[in-house]
Amino acid sequence: MALPELDPEARAAALAKAAEARRIRAELKQMLKSGEVTLRQVLDSSGDSDALAKMRVMEVLSAMPAYGPIKARRLMEELDIASTRRLRGLGPRQREALLATFESGS
Numbered sequence: 001m002a003l004p005e006l007d008p009e010a011r012a013a014a015l016a017k018a019a020e021a022r023r024i025r026a027e028l029k030q031m032l033k034s035g036e037v038t039l040r041q042v043l044d045s046s047g048d049s050d051a052l053a054k055m056r057v058m059e060v061l062s063a064m065p066a067y068g069p070i071k072a073r074r075l076m077e078e079l080d081i082a083s084t085r086r087l088r089g090l091g092p093r094q095r096e097a098l099l100a101t102f103e104s105g106s
Contacts, residue, residue: 002030025055028042028052042087043095053086055086056084056087061076078095079101
């Protein structure tokens with residue numbers, strides 16, 4: 001399926017929207033790393049924000065304090081979450097398992 005041709009105005013709007021989504025995601029990751037927001041707050045707000053809903057779970061976990069890509073991948077494997085899963089696509093059990101992991105002090 002070929003991508004539709006966009007006129008210059010539509011292209012500029014799409015680029016601006018993409019840049020805004022990247023900015024929101026970068027801010028969120030920084031806030032997670034510094035402890036300003038919790039995983040529960042991120043998961044709750046992902047229902048309201050399209051930019052957050054499309055964020056990969058791996059990115060979020062890697063931004064958690066004391067977590068990096070390796071530890072995040074291992075946790076996702078333990079909880080049976082696909083590496084390509086996005087926040088919007090988390091099931092209720094996966095969501096609760098993630099919250100239990102981080103709220104229990106692990």
